[in-house]
Amino acid sequence: MIEIDRIVKDYGGRRVVDDVSLTVRRGELCVLVGPSGSGKSTLLRMVNRLVPASSGTIRIDGEDVARLPPEALRRRIGYVIQSVGLFPHWTVEDNIATVPRLLGWKPERLRARVAELLDLLRLDADAVRGRYPHQLSGGQQQRVGVARALAAGPELLLMDEPFGALDPITRDTLQDELARIHRATGTTILFVTHDMDEALRLADRIAVLRDGRLAQAGTPADIVERPADAFVHDFIGRSGRGLKLLSIRRVGDVMRTGETAPGEPIDADAPLSEAVSRMVEHQTDRLAVRDAHGAPVGAIALADLVSSR
Amino acid sequence: MRRQRLTDPLLWATLLLAFLVLAMPALGPLFARAFPAVDPPVWSRESFLMLFLSHAGLVAASSLASTVTAIVLGMFVTRPAGRDFRPLVDAVAAVGQAFPPAAVLAIAVPAVGFGPLPTLIALALYGLLPIVENAIAGLDGVPGAVREAAAGMGLSPLQMLRDVDLPLAAPVILAGIRTSVIINIGTATIGSTVGAVTLGTPIIDGLVASKPAYVLQGAIVVGLFAIVADMGFARLDRHLRRSAAGR
Numbered sequence: 001m002i003e004i005d006r007i008v009k010d011y012g013g014r015r016v017v018d019d020v021s022l023t024v025r026r027g028e029l030c031v032l033v034g035p036s037g038s039g040k041s042t043l044l045r046m047v048n049r050l051v052p053a054s055s056g057t058i059r060i061d062g063e064d065v066a067r068l069p070p071e072a073l074r075r076r077i078g079y080v081i082q083s084v085g086l087f088p089h090w091t092v093e094d095n096i097a098t099v100p101r102l103l104g105w106k107p108e109r110l111r112a113r114v115a116e117l118l119d120l121l122r123l124d125a126d127a128v129r130g131r132y133p134h135q136l137s138g139g140q141q142q143r144v145g146v147a148r149a150l151a152a153g154p155e156l157l158l159m160d161e162p163f164g165a166l167d168p169i170t171r172d173t174l175q176d177e178l179a180r181i182h183r184a185t186g187t188t189i190l191f192v193t194h195d196m197d198e199a200l201r202l203a204d205r206i207a208v209l210r211d212g213r214l215a216q217a218g219t220p221a222d223i224v225e226r227p228a229d230a231f232v233h234d235f236i237g238r239s240g241r242g243l244k245l246l247s248i249r250r251v252g253d254v255m256r257t258g259e260t261a262p263g264e265p266i267d268a269d270a271p272l273s274e275a276v277s278r279m280v281e282h283q284t285d286r287l288a289v290r291d292a293h294g295a296p297v298g299a300i301a302l303a304d305l306v307s308s309r
Numbered sequence: 310m311r312r313q314r315l316t317d318p319l320l321w322a323t324l325l326l327a328f329l330v331l332a333m334p335a336l337g338p339l340f341a342r343a344f345p346a347v348d349p350p351v352w353s354r355e356s357f358l359m360l361f362l363s364h365a366g367l368v369a370a371s372s373l374a375s376t377v378t379a380i381v382l383g384m385f386v387t388r389p390a391g392r393d394f395r396p397l398v399d400a401v402a403a404v405g406q407a408f409p410p411a412a413v414l415a416i417a418v419p420a421v422g423f424g425p426l427p428t429l430i431a432l433a434l435y436g437l438l439p440i441v442e443n444a445i446a447g448l449d450g451v452p453g454a455v456r457e458a459a460a461g462m463g464l465s466p467l468q469m470l471r472d473v474d475l476p477l478a479a480p481v482i483l484a485g486i487r488t489s490v491i492i493n494i495g496t497a498t499i500g501s502t503v504g505a506v507t508l509g510t511p512i513i514d515g516l517v518a519s520k521p522a523y524v525l526q527g528a529i530v531v532g533l534f535a536i537v538a539d540m541g542f543a544r545l546d547r548h549l550r551r552s553a554a555g556r
Contacts, residue, residue, distance in 0.1 A: 071464070072463070074460070074462060079462060081454060081458060081461070083452075083453075083454035084454065084458070085455045085459070086455070087473065089476050099462050099463065102463060102468070148462075
């Protein structure tokens with residue numbers, strides 16, 4: 001659990017983070033979202049003390065980070081940045097093994113861990129482990145960057161716009177991968193982005209920042225359905241709010257249990273936006289719904305989309 | 310592989326240098342024909358091997374001193390603690406370069422006497438600037454993202470220097486050492502005016518006694534020495550870049 005308690009950062013007379021308090025529960029994926037200059041990256045970098053806080057405290061599982069030696073603290077926290085920052089003179093394997101090696105792991109354990117991580121990030125271990133960063137695509141580099149951050153099994157992962165420099169398709173894929181890895185590892189993740197769609201897609205909880213202050217914190221549904229003020233409302237998007245609502249709600253939440261419909265069924269955990277898309281594509285107003293195991297569980301009608309909740 | 314080795318220009322330049330250093334007297338008839346007035350036709354107060362070894366020793370010792378000093382200075386002024394000293398170091402190194410080596414010799418001789426020592430001092434000072442400049446440029450040029458990621462993973466400042474900064478700056482620093490050494494191979498010749506034994510000794514003797522053959526003999530060996538050293542550095546640079554870029 002991360003408790004950010006009344007944290008402040010002043011840079012040369014300017015307050016870039018202003019009295020922010022935020023709690024991230026263990027295992028949660030919390031997204032800090034806001035425009036450029038909102039202080040989200042600074043806030044993130046105060047957690048691993050790359051930026052010293054001016055006042056306030058940050059506690060990880062009750063431990064004040066300011067009381068820990070910075071190097072020891074950082075070796076417990078994974079860190080992923082937009083520009084990746086792989087060591088260009090080290091192989092993929094050596095890059096991933098950086099923190100475990102600093103922690104003094106034995107070579108056999110290191111090798112096994114690297115293979116496990118490459119597998120987790122869906123990289124071909126035999127093909128990639130001996131390569132150098134410049135021999136990889138941008139997407140592969142960031143996969144290695146994430147693997148490196150996860151190498152020593154950190155209790156917390158900090159990600160600073162990790163997919164911001166990737167093309168839309170690669171970004172899309174890596175967002176899915178991150179969601180999968182988050183489910184598989186249960187690591188607490190603090191994720192910075194300026195992209196509200198990315199935030200809505202990934203977050204368990206979203207904290208919207210504006211001019212260094214916390215504008216609103218809540219679940220994606222809270223933020224979209226009940227924006228705290230005009231700024232949050234605008235930041236979600238002046239138009240297309242309805243579509244964003246559809247993208248955060250799941251088919252399973254509004255379906256009619258036990259009913260059936262003809263045609264290819266849709267997954268119960270698919271977003272409602274996917275259901276709309278299917279209905280338009282197949283020119284129908286009813287879809288069958290199946291559960292994660294493929295068994296039919298109900299149906300969804302066009303009317304359910306607008307009357308949901 | 311074998312053919313490659315035989316056509317290697319570094320090999321041939323080195324062999325030619327070795328031949329001139331070891332067998333200069335054998336070229337006596339050649340020089341006698343070109344400069345009939347010079348007698349003996351080949352400078353012979355000492356062996357060219359002796360001159361070469363002394364010359365190379367002076368260059369090596371002074372370059373080692375300026376390399377170590379320059380890298381330490383470069384590391385210092387690119388750390389947070391030493392950042393304020395950077396303009397000062399830049400200025401001092403520039404002055405060292407602007408000061409003619411002959412003037413350094415003139416000042417050093419009354420202080421430390423004749424012999425190799427004033428030459429060593431002059432060469433070390435003169436060779437400092439290119440290495441300091443390149444050390445600072447190389448350390449500054451380490452990508453910010455790499456340092457950011459390294460710091461974020463918990464590398465200590467010392468580990469950062471050893472594992473990230475120095476290996477990534479190495480090719481640029483080496484280029485500075487290369488420039489410095491090549492300049493000093495040429496500059497070391499003037500050490501002969503204050504009693505150091507260098508390949509400049511036949512040049513000075515030849516100038517004093519109006520015997521151009523001696524000037525030529527000294528100059529050819531110095532020039533070839535500089536070429537061989539430069540080619541050697543080029544070779545080293547290729548290896549270093551290959552490992553720094555990861556190939």
